[in-house]
Amino acid sequence: MMMGLFFYILFLTPICFFCCPLLIQYSFYMIFIIVLFKNYDFFFCGLSYFFGLDCFSYWLIILTFYVTCLMYLCCMSYSLSLMFSYLLFVNYSLCFLLYLVFCSLNYLMMYMFFEFSLVPLFIIIVGWGYQPDRLSSGLYLFFYTLFASLPLFIFLVYLYLFFGSLFFDYFFGLSSSFVVHFITVFAFMVKLPLFMFHFWLPKAHVYSPIFGSMILAGILLKIGGYGVIRFMFMYEYIFYNYSYIWYSLSLFGSLLVSLICLIQGDMKCLIAYSSVAHMGLSLMGLLSMSKVGLVGSYFMIIGHGLCSSGLFCLSNICYERFLSRSFFLNKGLIGFMPSVSFFWFFFCCFNMSCPPSLNFFSEIYILISMLMFWWSSCFYFFLISFLSAFFSFYLFCFSNHGIFHNSYSFSFVTLREYLLMFSHFVPIIYIIMVIDYIF
Template sequence: MMMVMFFMLMMIPLSFLSLSWLLSQFCYLFLYMTVLLSGYSLFFSSVSYSYGMDSFSYNLILLGVLISSYMVISMQGSFNMNMYMIINLSLGFFLFIIFSSLSFLYMYISFEFVLVPLVILMLGWGYQPERLMAGLYLFFYTVLVSLPLLILILYIYNKSGSMFFDYLKYSSKFSLIHFVLVFVFMVKLPMFLVHFWLPKAHVQAPVSGSMILAGLMLKIGGYGLIRIMYMYEYMFMQYSYIWYSLSLVGSVLVGIVCLMQGDIKCLIAYSSVSHMGMVIMGLMTMSSWGLMGSYLLMLGHGFCSSGLFYMANLFYMRTGSRSFFINKGLMTYMPSCSMIWFIYCSFNMSCPPSVNFISEVMILSSMLSYWVNSFIFFIGTSFMCACFSYYLYSYSQHGLHHNLYSFSTLNLMEFLCLFMHLFPLLVYSIIIMSLF
């Protein structure tokens, strides 16, 4: 693990070279193969200096390396590329520490530090002046709820004498401890009612900022919930109905809100809130199928949502707007994108044989075991998800485009990035179906 961390630190001098983006792709490929071949056959593999991997962090680290590579492709040719590479490496480094740390304190410190390069990315490469307010929303939503967690971490260390996850097992009945632990990660997911920062951050961030937000930043919340679930199992069983109920109703309401959006990126951002609500429902059931379904949904959503944001940016670069009222008739304007956009929208609405479909079936079975009437809300969530995914595809692809000129404008690099978002989704689907 330390080897990987030092490798990422030594990549920073490459950022000052003229072809830094090309060299970084080779380095990310090498890094991906290093992590991929390290495996997770042991409970904690590659343990070194309080860092290691298990089956939960393994795929998220691989996802982080891939999304970092896609970010470089998406911003190729933008201004101040050397500084952007440093920001990209910093984000990848802190995310790697979050997913590989065995200590709660290390995870918390990286959880806070990852905000700094993300806010710099949003303020430096964003589009509108409103990005200043979006950065404040993102920063204060996360910092204000995570400060009580620092006090709680010190309290836990004082009680147990250790910060390692495998040593922290408690049966406390103090509800404030549960609220402080869970609420931090619920804001990061984000849960319905504390999701207001996400659409603002997505709309104002550059395409790479949206990709890292959808692909990885939301997964920190789910990963944190999985970790603390093993610490306070009794309290989760006692209070999980609160978070479960909020997400149950919130997922349906957010699906309705999606249909009222006039901005493509805003709709995709709200769809992320709806999907993360299903992740919360799966985790709060405290069942093995719910846990695995939520984990797979996080992985599938990481690739699918990142690809949707990248493709929405391709439309924005060609038409100069993200509005549905201008992005019409793209099937005649950009025919080469229509099929890929359809596949992404289908995966977003969890059509078989995607990872999202398999994960939602697993979540549904766990929800029925938790409360049998959950299927009513699940049907509503799935129906609204299908509605806004169909709306996203049909409203943008059909209709009459304003200049009535048909041509294919994507270059090879953009097709490569779109395909590399789809390829892991298909591989994961094949692997999971073979297991069943």
């Protein structure tokens, strides 16, 4: 099954150079439907040559193909570019590498594809990003991740030499060393990103093109949570002993980043910092070492991947009209584009975890797991949740209300952009309807 999909995606490569994004998009939709109707169990299935599928990777693979389809929908605005075929190929390569990350059954292969995925993203930011500062933002992204993950590579080589295997279900003995715990977790904390290791994220988002921000917020940040889940099963005892360190840091970081969101003057910066706050909550659910926390974190990963990507698309719609993402210039959008204000309202509500969104259920699960881990953390959670609602409300009101320079109302949005926003909107609610089927 998985090797068949591997060759299916691999042989789609020549289509990229025919400059036909619709054909590639339909092909990825076909893969999306094939994987969606694939039966999976709580153990690995679809096994073939180091590739497989389980309940942790299943929905992330679906999310990868779905966000990639939406990326190609965004790429159509670049169709007049001379480098359009290379743009399609780079996006295709990034999706292919992300598929391999989530399908790998081996720690070393997962690490290898996880590092390779940085190369297409670096090319996207440097090649199609905004302003000359995109060069420094690309280097921030590249070297932050490279520096953090090099000790992990050395540790994996050591494990292979000592145990002779790096498969997920292998027993690597018991250890109580904090150094081992730090090495296995640090690379994914930077990728998540955890507070204090997040400085590359706002720069990468602000200077990357819209499809780069979509794949970065929708999928690449989720590799951090996925990696923590995988390595948690390698040494559970170490996580049980030392998880309070990362738990305290993410608790304090989510609170502080929520305050930082309130002083932002750029739409993309605020959405990027909100990703740090939400990923901190997701990490707290994982570190509680409970099934409730794991399910809640997984829901937040999926819900945030769609919601954050949709918010970046909305900010790009405003940027293409105003040539600015500043709150001081983007005023009165409810009179300029009233139909888009509907999506602004709902995505800001989903970002603050209002029902009936998937984010709402994820925060309830995470709150329960936090109470099980440390009862007093509920006060911090309520404060983080309140500030999250505060900056989401701030984002909606500052951009949609106020005085616009035109005195009449009209809709200046293309059908492609409506389809893009609707495609982000529907799954966040639909997954709630089939939640009993999922778990």
